[in-house]
Structure formats: C-alpha cells, structure tokens
Amino acid sequence: MARTVAHVIVDALSDLGVRQVFGVVGDALNPLTDAIRTTEDLEWVGCRHEEAAAFAASAQSQLSGTLGVCMGTVGPGSVHLLNGLYDAAKSHTPVLAIAGQVPLAELGSDYFQEVDNDALFSDVAVFRATITSPEQLPQMLETAVRTALGRKGVAVLTVPGDLGERELSGDRPARFSLNAPLSRPDESAVRQAAETLDSAERITLLVGRGARAARDDVLALADRLAAPMVLTLKAKEGFEGEANQFQVGQTGLIGNPAAASALEDADTLLLLGTDFPYRDWYPQGKTVIQVDSEAIHIGRRVPVDIGLVGDTGATVRDLLRHLSTPAPGAQGARDRSHLEKARQHFGRWHEGQLRLADPAHDKGLIGRIRSSLDNRTQDIRPEALAAAVNRLAADDAVFTSDTGMATVWLSRFVEMRHERRLIGSYNLGSMANAMPQALGAQCLNREQQVVAFCGDGGLSMLLGDLMTLKTHQLPVKLIVFNNRRLGMVKLEQEQAGLPEFGTVLDNPDFAAVATAMGITGIRVSDPAELEKAVRHAFDSPGPVLLDVLTNPDEIAVPAKPTVEQGWGFAVAKVKEIVRSHGDTGSH
Template sequence: MFGKTAGETLVDLLVEWGVDHVYGMPGDSINSIIEALRKAQDKIKFIQVRHEETGALAAASYAKLTGKLGVCLAIAGPGAIHLLNGLYDAKLDHAPVLAITGQVESDLLGLDYFQEVQLERLFDDVAVYNQRIMSAEQLPAVVNQAIRVAYAKKGVSVLTIPDDIPKFEVKAEARKTSSIFVEPEISPSSTYLNQAKAILDKARSPVILAGKGAKHARESLLAFAEHMAAPIVLTLPGKGVVPDEHPYCLGGLGLIGTKPSYDAMKKADTLIMVGTSFPFTGFLPESAKTIQIDTDPAQIGKRYPIDVGIAGDAKTTLDWLVQHVQKQTDVSFLEELQQEREAWWTKMEKEEQDESLPIKPPHVIQALQKVAQDDAVLSVDVGNVTVWMARHFRMTHQPFIISSWLATLGCGLPGAIAGKIAYPKRQVFAICGDGGFAMTMADFVTAVKYDLPIIVIVLNNQKIAMIKFEQEVMGNLEYGTDLTNPNFAKFAEASGGIGYRVEKPEELMPAFEQAIRQTKPCIIDVVVDANVAPMPAHITWGQMAGYAKHMMKELIEEGKIEWPFQ
C-alpha cells in the first residue's frame, strides 16, 4: 500500500475485497483512477458503458444476483448525476453497491468550477455511507469503511474523490484497517418462537407469503409448508423461491398475481410472512393472525399489523417451527386451493397457446419457457412484460432479477449484461418491453464489445402499454403512450450483434432456437398485440366502472354514439 499512489491503492483495495470488474465511463476527473485500473487489468476489468445509468443498474443487478459488491465509476458533475437512478434501485432493493465519483481538484472546490456539483449533498438520500476523500492517507481506511458498510447495511456507499488525490503517494502514516466483512448469524428469540408456536398450533387455514429473504431457505420453507399444510404465495422479488409448479406454490400476489393467491389471502386465518415486507397490504388478509419473520427488525410490523415478530434467519426459524409446532393433519384448505390453482393454470395455458395475430405476449413467454435452461438468468424489465413473466414463466431454479421497489424502466438490458459477466457459461435473457428497452438500448453495443452473448427479447407493441391500461381503468382516454420504434432486429445487426424480427407466430420458435445457439448478443424483436391488457386476477368494481367510462368516452370521441346531454 505504501509507496503507491492513492489511485493504485484504491484499485488494490477493490481487488482485496474480491471485486473483479467495474462499470463506468472514463473522463477528466477520474483519469488517474482509470490509469490505475489499466495497470491492474489482469486482476480487475473495466467495463466501459455508454451511459452511466446503465453502469449503476448493472452494478445493482450484479449485487442482486450474486450478493457480491457491485461497483460503478463516473466523472464529476454529469456522470455522477447519471448514476442516481441505478443507485436508487440498489438502495430500494437492498443491494450492496459502491459508487466512485470524481470531483474537481481540492483547491478548486467551492469556486463554482467547471462541472463542480455538491456531490455529498446529491447522494445524501441514496447512500448508507457517503464520504469525500480528503487526502491520500485517508483513502485506504475510508474505502474499507465504505465497502464494509455497503455489505453490512445492504445499500449504497458513495466515495467522492477530488481529481488531484489519486495522484498523491500514500505515505506510511496512513491508517491501517482490514478489508473484511463478517456476516452475522441472527438467531431468533425463544420467547417469540414460542408465541408463534401458540398461534400456529391453532391455525386451520394458514398461508405463507414468501419474499426474497427466503431464497436461501427453499428446503426449510417447503418442509414448513408441508408440516402446516399451508400453500405458499410469492412476492414478485420472491419469484423462484420455490418452483412455480410445486404443489404448494400458488404463484404471485397483487395486481400481477394469480386468482388462487388472492383467494388464499381472503380465506386465511393465519398468515406467515417470511423474508418480505409486502407493501400492497390491500391484498393481505383483513383479520388473520400474522407472524412475520425477517432478519431486519425494522421491517417487522412496518407495513401491516402483526401478532408476533421474529427477528431471525428464515432457515433457522422455519427449522425450529417444523420441530416444535403440531403437524397439521387437515389438508382440506390446501387441497381446495390446489384445485383452484389447476383451473388457473388451465386458463393461463389457453392464453399461452393462442396463436392468433397479432402475436399475444403470453405466447412469447411460452416460447422462452421452451428454450430457457434451469439455470438461465432472467433479467426482466418493468411494465406489462413484468406481468407476463410473473404469470406465465414457470420458474425452477433460474435467477430472476428486476427493479422491484423503484420499478425503473430500462433495467432489463443492464441486468443481462451483469448476468453474463457473473455467470458467463449460462444462458442470459433480458425480457423487455419496447419502452423499457429503448431507454438503455445504446448499451447493447457494450454487450457486443465485450463478447457477452445475451439474448434480448423485445415485446414490441409500439406503446407504453401498462400506462395505456392504467389510463383506461381510470376512465380516461389514452394519451401520450404511442411509441415510434426502429426495427430492433436491424439495430442489433448495425451494432454488430444478431437480430431476429418476428411478426408471425410460426416465426417465434425458430428465432428462439437460433438465438440460443449464437455466440454473439442477439435481439428478438417480436411484434405483439398492444390491446392485450394485463388484467388483474381479481377485478374490482372501481376498475370495471373506470374501464366502462373510458369505453364510453372513446365511442363519443369517435362519433359512434352521441352524448345524450346536449
């Protein structure tokens, strides 16, 4: 460490922490850091992105997929500002990310210099750790602290480094600290475990709501579900916690969920929330006894009234409950919902097999299902495409990433880039709508540049289709949702990749089968029906009334009927 520049020391510390790549774009206020990365390129790879937002979203996606630190790098001013959207995605989805930004030189701070922005203030809300480096000697300890806090608090650390500091030598008086984070084991309290046992012993229609906090506890969760004869409902971030076709799985919950999940919540007398702080409480039971299990005590009871909270690891807690709670022998409640689930799947299969024109989005997801391997990485963008994937793709062991709490459009492609870097030997798919893909499509060339053979599926309906549906349900006429798109297949070819344009159902499977054999990035541009609405599993009276109002307005606007009050 000593005798090296601060820029070189920064890179050495990243390598010590196990960082093997950084997303970013070079520029004047970080050129000294870029030079240090160049010298260490045999240990750490610099992934040049075309937009810093993509870099931050990719760093967040990498962290979500692997649990490892995602790192992004940007210049002062505009580059740093561009990082914000991806960093907020990491913050809200609790992903450990380090953002390194340049800044004007130390003696120019406060002079309104070119590209000077008060970055500490800018990043104050998004960061769990936010520090400007003041000297070369300070840098090693602060870098270690920033990374340790990002891991400990599962959030974003930001380091702002004035342009002169990476050039200075780190002298012997620099403070020494360790490049290490120790993961704690959170054991549940016996008091609360016994309180939960008392509730579960009396449960007759229990339902489990599992989120991403249960992903490491699949076998324990299934054992508990079997012990309690309790169906499992999944949050969207929790999709894949158990296989979608497992007999105990009812699918998702909420506007993108399934009818059996909705009904299970209405009939439940006991709710067990595992690794989730589900926000859409209108879909949860109105009067059930509720137990919430989470490693973060701050999440327990945060959004929904509970009877017992257990701060502890999901696997440890569920294993204890299986050993101590009376086994549920009455399986009638479970079997009733399993029958509903079969009816729901029959309905979904009918939608998936519809081969009419224009191509229906569920039919595209069925094609993906046929070619995706059990360990394929699925990076799903935001919009109607989220609904189609949540309902129609039946996961087994595939990693599934999405911008969950921020729900930012454009996350699909950066997630796929990160997925291929994390798992180079696996299939990696980005499943996007045309609106979401267009937001970050410039970085398709990044996949080409770094030989990342991802497959981007674009559901192209020339609409911001989810917003169209929302407007109609409100009773409004559609406005501002039309899109003018390029031919995305030709864009892929112009970028150095491979493109497939699919306009007919019979072209769909050949395109998928060819794409998975390619060694270059591919785009499958599928022209789909814009009028297939992502209807909720349970339609409320307000939604029906709003849609009827919209239809009436549309007919009047088109002159097909006259307004009766003139």
C-alpha cells in the same frame, strides 16, 4: 514502494474479488481507470450511460451476494449514476460507487461541473464521504465497503481529480473482514407463535426473497402446517418448480385468483422474509405472524399480532421444534383441505393461462371471437412469447425484466425452475433496467445464458448501451415486447376510466437498429413464426435482439378484478372509440 491513491483503491477492489467496474471514463477518473488498465484481474466495462453502469453493478451484486462497483466522473457523470444506485438501495444490495470531483483547491468555489456529491447522494447512500488526503486511505475505503456490505446498501466514495495520483506515505493493505451475524427472535415469542399456529385452522404463507436461503426449512414448515404458499415476485427464484407442491403463485396486480383466494380463505397468515408493499392486497381480519431480519419491517404493511425478528431459516427451524402439530400422515395431523383447494384452484388457472399462450389459440372459435375484440391485426400474443421463451430457455438461465407489462408476462409464464435466477427493478420500479442488468449479469459468467425481457419503452430509454453488449461481445438475448406502447401506463389509464393518452411509441425497427450496431437482430410479426424465431435467437452466438410485434391491447386481469376497474375499462374504451371516430372525421 509507495502507491498512489488510485492504485490503493483498485488493488483493494481486486483483492476483494471484484472482477468488473462499470462506468464512463472522464478526466477526474483518469488515475483510477489507468490503475484498472494495469491491473490484471480487474476489467473496465465502459458503458454509454452511467445509469446503465449502476444498474449493471447492482445486478452483479444481487446475483453474487458481494460488492458491485461502478464509477462516474465529476458532475453530470456522477449525477447519472443516481437512478441505478437507487435501484441498488431499494433492492438492499451492496454497491460501491466511486465518484469523481473537481480538484481539491476548487472545492466549494462553484467550479466548472462541480456538484456536492455528499449532498447529492445523501438519500441513496448508507455511506458517503470525500477523500481530501491520501492519509485517509485505506481506512476510509474499508469503512465504505464494510458499511455497504454490512448494511446491504450503497456507499459513495468521492475522489477529487488531482488526488488519485498522489502517493500514500504508508503501504498498509486494505482489510475487509466482515462476518454477517445470525440473529434469532426471543424464545418466548417463538413459543407464542408456535402456539398460535397450532391452534389455527387454515394457514397461508406469504413468502418473500428473504426466505430463499431457507428453502428446505420453509417447505418443511408448509408441509407441517398444510399451508399453501403465496410467493412475492422476488421469491419466484428458489420457490417455483415441480418440487414445491405448496406454491400458488403471486398476489397483487401481477398475481392470480388462486393466490388471492388462498390469502382470503385463511384465518392465519404467516409472512416469511417479505416486505410486500401493497396494502390493498393483504386480507383483513386475519391473525398475522411476521418473520423478518429487519425490525423496521414488522407491521409496516399490515397489522401484525406476533413479530419475530431474526434470520428466516433459524426462526423457521425454531418454529418447527416448538410446533406440537404432528407431521403429515401421523395421527392428529392437520387437515389438508385448505392446501388442496388452493392448489386445485391454482392448477385450473395455470391450465387456462397455458391455453391463452398457445400460438394456435386465436385460430379456434373462442380465440377468433377474442381476437375480433382485442387483436384484429393478429399481432403476436405476449403470453405466447413469454411461454415460448420459458420452454426454450436454459434451466440455469438468468432472467431480467423491465418494469411494466414485460414483468407481468414473465411473472405468469416463466417458471424459475431448477437453477434459474431472476432480477429486476422490483422495489424501485424503474424503466430501462432489464438490458443493463443483463449486461452486468453476463459479465459475471459469459458462458451462462442471460435473457432480458425488455419493454419497447424501457429498451429505447437506454438504447445506446446495446453498443456495450457489442463492444464486449456479451451474448445477452434481448426479448423485446414491442407493443408500440407504454403498456402498463395504458392499462392504468383505462382501468381508471381514462382514454389512452401519451402512451403510443413511434418505434424504429429495433432488429434493424441492432443489426446496424453489429448485433444479430431478428424481427417477427407472424404468430406462426414465433417458436422458430425464439429458437433462432437462443441458438445464435453473441448478443441477439429479438424484436417481437406484440398485441398492444392485451389485458392482464389482476388477481381480484373489481367492478370499478371493469367499469373504468369499459368507459375508457368507449372514450377511445369516440375519439378515434372524431379524429377520423376531421381529416
């Protein structure tokens, strides 16, 4: 029996193991969504905005390691996919976007809603094509999917509105067989790197997401080299927890001084599976060895003395075999004072952070002095909120975080222990990603706890998709850091010596909004009620929005605060006070 273009595509996705397709229905997609309706193993998740659909598909792909799928109808529907697809592209995760198009006969005629999708997605997609004949299937679909999986990127397949119902003359099923290659660097380069590491006195590792699959090998290497391990944000998952006695947290603006010192004190840096982009946070004058599966990543952030292109696990195992440094405890083993110094520094910093996160902190003498300067209205400290979530969330919870201060507090106070997972827009840096990514994550497993760290600005940007959580009864727990500000922008302005401008948000009562949508809404403003409110949010069935009024003047001190930043902040505060007094006097 002949099948239609729509059924060939949908059946192939189902056979591939795709379980949800995210999107907004529209006329050009009608044949495809109807095929999904009649396919038992494939669920249509209707979103309120296509950007949310693309974020959800990206999240599923990142968590599952397989293909995420989203759809947008002709014209604006496809345009709206772009930001979420850029997030997938920058996260190097495979996503297939199926875009609607005007009827075939109208292509190129400036028809109503016509957009040139092949041009529109040219920058974001590793594959893009428009189906113009049923006979192009299933080969074009196979190519799109293989390219997305093989190159870990976005593929866009455009389907004109009148093509989906056309029948194919043949009935060959789609085939997607694809095996990921395992690459190793040249033997001589590995030997050179091992000799360099053997002769180094103080080694620090900078470990990224690309090393997560090689966790045991990386820990063995850190032990052998007596090397502290600085983690990128995306390496928190897999490398945090008590079992890792080498990690000293993150560097950069969200980092801590122990990590910054571990990098500065080293004479040799070993970069494993990371393309950490912030050049200013790399120390100067060090011997640098970099391991990455992508040759283009070698040396593009910091000058590299030895580049090893290959799978991180395979390369680390090769290094371990070539090192002449004895194992810990053996005669001639490496001195461990560099590691111990970094770990002690990290422990002191971590203990100090936990004191700041204690809800009772502001009642003590130091806390009262601090509050008189930066929290006169006694709002809840965001540190306390993040720490409470960390204590009460499940050990296998999936966390998402909005770009900005929500990510800062997650980075510092939420530990990715045990089986916890973490995703965010950590390469693109988009607003409004946490809630739709949590939506996609929860669809993968409705029994697993999913926690979204939402900024109030990010949440309100795609607020409509709260209804998607309600409609599909997805039990996501939304933790809203409601500081009535675009907090990161405020901090950036003040560090540059500028008064806060344009960052104040006139927020609604988000808990009341959630309640009006049929979602459990909880609002808390009293620090003494914080723990109870967080526990209530986790204990409540179904989707929950916890609206927490947090201190808008909270400062996240970077790992290496500069005199210029401190001076800029002081100048900004003076300007804000003067402006405030002037405003008061004018009324």
